Amino acid sequence: MANDREVLREIWDGRIPVCFQLDSSEVNGLQAPDPYYLMVPRLSYFPLVTDKIRRHFQRYIHPDKHDAEMWMDFNGQPLKWHYPIGVLFDLHIPEISLPWCITIHFDKFPETELLHCTSREAVESYFMSCIKEADVLKHRSQVVSNMQKKDHNQLWLGLQNDKFDQFWAVNRKLMEVGSDETFKYIPFRLYEGDEPFIQRLVKPVTEEGQRKTLLQFLQEIYAENASKVKVTTHGVEPPTDTPLQWMSEHLSYPDNFLHLCIAL
Amino acid sequence: MADNADTPAETPENEKTIETPPDRESESLPSEPPSLSGVADSPSKTNKSNKIDILLKATGNAPIMKTKKWAVDKDKKIGWIIDFIKKYLKLEPSESLFLYVNQAFAPAPDQIVRNIYDCYGSDGKLVLHYCKSQAWG
Numbered sequence: 001m002a003n004d005r006e007v008l009r010e011i012w013d014g015r016i017p018v019c020f021q022l023d024s025s026e027v028n029g030l031q032a033p034d035p036y037y038l039m040v041p042r043l044s045y046f047p048l049v050t051d052k053i054r055r056h057f058q059r060y061i062h063p064d065k066h067d068a069e070m071w072m073d074f075n076g077q078p079l080k081w082h083y084p085i086g087v088l089f090d091l092h093i094p095e096i097s098l099p100w101c102i103t104i105h106f107d108k109f110p111e112t113e114l115l116h117c118t119s120r121e122a123v124e125s126y127f128m129s130c131i132k133e134a135d136v137l138k139h140r141s142q143v144v145s146n147m148q149k150k151d152h153n154q155l156w157l158g159l160q161n162d163k164f165d166q167f168w169a170v171n172r173k174l175m176e177v178g179s180d181e182t183f184k185y186i187p188f189r190l191y192e193g194d195e196p197f198i199q200r201l202v203k204p205v206t207e208e209g210q211r212k213t214l215l216q217f218l219q220e221i222y223a224e225n226a227s228k229v230k231v232t233t234h235g236v237e238p239p240t241d242t243p244l245q246w247m248s249e250h251l252s253y254p255d256n257f258l259h260l261c262i263a264l
Numbered sequence: 265m266a267d268n269a270d271t272p273a274e275t276p277e278n279e280k281t282i283e284t285p286p287d288r289e290s291e292s293l294p295s296e297p298p299s300l301s302g303v304a305d306s307p308s309k310t311n312k313s314n315k316i317d318i319l320l321k322a323t324g325n326a327p328i329m330k331t332k333k334w335a336v337d338k339d340k341k342i343g344w345i346i347d348f349i350k351k352y353l354k355l356e357p358s359e360s361l362f363l364y365v366n367q368a369f370a371p372a373p374d375q376i377v378r379n380i381y382d383c384y385g386s387d388g389k390l391v392l393h394y395c396k397s398q399a400w401g
Binding site: 080082115125126129130132133136137141145185196197198199200201 | 365366368369370371372373374375376379380382383384398
């Protein structure tokens with residue numbers, strides 16, 4: 001079970017300063033709106049923190065677009081609402097200077113690049129599906145399927161309302177380990193540039209029963225290129241001798257996946 | 265999405281489908297599964313080793329597909345399979361279709377088949393359940 005509580009807390013408290021601006025071509029009228037500044041939690045999702053942004057910019061756009069779905073881009077690259085905010089940030093780190101400047105749109109939704117997000121329920125169902133998938137990998141789905149509906153709600157509300165204790169009271173069950181002190185497989189996603197992320201079946205221990213390090217994990221995926229790989233998660237580069245199991249327990253996002261940004 | 269049912273609406277009939285031995289199931293099918301490549305694909309680009317067989321199984325109230333086994337390119341997205349099933353079953357564009365892996369979770373429409381196969385498939389085969397209302401959450 002996760003026990004380095006201070007690490008969990010530090011990860012939970014990660015914030016990013018963002019400057020939101022309306023796409024200038026969508027301004028209807030003479031006066032352009034002021035930018036909107038917000039500290040956003042790394043572990044959250046944009047649709048959970050941008051209600052205020054929508055209200056702020058809505059009155060400056062063409063009335064026909066008032067009910068249109070809002071989307072955003074950074075440097076011309078549409079931002080996927082279903083990736084945690086911290087992942088989106090880490091993916092673009094080399095190009096970002098703080099505050100992170102994001103452009104808001106209500107027009108020309110990029111259908112081929114983004115999924116639609118019509119409500120918070122869409123985020124909730126995506127988030128819960130990730131939790132279920134992670135539990136299939138870690139515990140053959142046994143923990144999550146033995147939970148009650150109220151536990152599922154508590155995970156979601158804990159994330160949505162930024163309540164660490166509420167979230168972890170339930171999430172600790174998802175982090176429980178078997179008698180061998182490990183998960184069956186480690187839920188992870190590897191992101192490299194614009195490519196679709198990589199997911200594989202990886203055990204937390206070697207065939208000899210030793211705990212795998214981050215380096216051994218990278219060797220499994222990238223073979224001889226492993227030593228050239230730079231891994232970033234939560235804005236930091238974990239040492240390559242960090243045990244993979246420990247990373248899964250402490251550095252996973254609330255969806256219970258490790259989201260690792262890769263630079264080769 | 266309006267349907268919040270937590271439990272799968274399995275009928276005995278569906279269970280029978282799930283328990284059908286694989287060889288019996290393929291008897292009624294051509295030996296080579298039909299290819300599910302879109303029109304946009306040029307034949308030269310579709311490398312045989314890059315394909316896997318997906319087995320599509322109906323759950324709950326979803327109509328059964330006559331052909332269940334399809335060869336799919338690993339680079340395709342889950343959303344593409346969902347669109348294919350909807351077209352095959354002649355569903356209205358407004359009707360929902362949910363696709364489940366391991367009868368446990370619904371992958372995102374932009375997840376690629378390769379990732380799902382690498383984690384939950386084997387021997388060139390991946391079983392997917394489809395449903396017209398949310399089944400496993």
